[in-house]
Amino acid sequence: MxxxxxxxxxxxxxxxxxxxxxxxxxxxxxxxxxxxxxxxxxxxxxxxxxxxxxxxxxxxxxxxxxxxxxxxxxxxxxxxxxxxHCFLSGQSSLITSDVLKDNHFNSHELNVKRVRQALSYLTGVRFSNKLTWALIYNGKDAFNYRGIDNYNFPFGLLVVANSIGLTGRLIANPRLEAKIKDNSQFLHLVGHQLKPLSVFPNARMKLILGNDEINQRSGFHFLIAQMVETNHEVQRVVCTYHVVCKMFDELVYK
Ligand SMILES: [Zn+2]
Structure with a gap:
């Protein structure tokens, strides 16, 4: 490495x-x-x-x-x-769907509190229990992906999710909060909560999640996340950042 x-x-x-x-x-x-x-x-x-x-x-x-x-x-x-399970040992390949992989997914085995914390850490956005369950339920396929394991599946859930609505959510990362304050035209933070400005009641923001990529210089897996705001037909990119794949402990009860 x-x-x-x-x-x-x-x-x-x-x-x-x-x-x-x-x-x-x-x-x-x-x-x-x-x-x-x-x-x-x-x-x-x-x-x-x-x-x-x-x-x-x-x-x-x-x-x-x-x-x-x-x-x-x-x-x-x-x-x-x-x-x-280390991605940095030897040649690592992209996280892709693998029909031959044995699926051991069982939602009862998941430590949802830890999964929620991991998703919040990765994205900088506070995940509710409801949103966490939605990602698990809609992202069940991620457990069949090559390279996805009991330590990194929150990253896999994000790869499969494509996008997440951000309006009304709490932002957990100070750097993201600063970007929103500087660049958003239609929404603002009330405390840590993202809300439309009163003059733009229909404004929305979402987080668009890219596919798995590998940084050739460092070897880390990452995806590109983009905060995008819309107001009627106007669409603006508020900020772009990398979500780097990490290992988390205790995501699954043993
Ligand atoms: Zn290692």
Whole structure:
């Protein structure tokens, strides 16, 4: 993999370069026994920094990260199941419908509170129980998608959803709130709630959700989300941002 994080810098991550390794991984537990260790920003297991290419010429070498099967001192124990499901280990392919995949979906097994929190975290929009259930119910197919698992299916639900109505919803992310304040012409925030301006009672806003894409430089899966407002036939883009696929714990009761 081409990226890493540390216990101190997560959820932010860095590209694996000589400069970033020397800056963030210079001390124990990251530097031990002549090796640099770090944390995988997707599955949060320990990784070791390795180099590929000609070791005699620093120009020809490329640094990259590899999961380790043992737990280095000072790190949390390796979670083997998460390593197995990690998008950043090896070549990852797009999340697509897979007719051969065994569908283990059972709505009774879902921890809906955790799913709701995960969807809110990913989008920056507060999900109600009703909206969460609507996404689960309409997005059942996502559980059949290749690459979708018990850790990342909220992202899959968003890929399948296409769009979500935002009018009347609470915005949970300060950066999105700032974008709405700066760019929306037809709606405004009352507290955290998105409402039409009184002069535009018919105005609406929705979140358009794109398909799964892979950032070739970092390896992360993401989708492009666009907040779009409409007033009669006028349609305006208020803001565009990336929703990056993440692993969440306890989405399913075991
Ligand atoms: Zn990983």
């Amino acid at each position: 081409k990226v890493f994080t540390t216990m101190q810098t997560s959820p932010k991550w860095h590209y694996i370069t000589k400069a970033s390794v020397e800056r963030y991984l210079a001390l124990y537990p990251y530097w031990q026994k002549d090796k640099y260790y770090a944390i995988c920003p997707y599955c949060h297991n320990p990784i070791v920094i390795t180099q590929r290419g000609n070791s005699r010429s620093s120009h020809a070498t490329t640094l990259f990260g590899k999961h380790v099967s043992y737990t280095p001192k000072g790190f949390n124990n390796v979670n083997v199941d998460k390593v197995k």
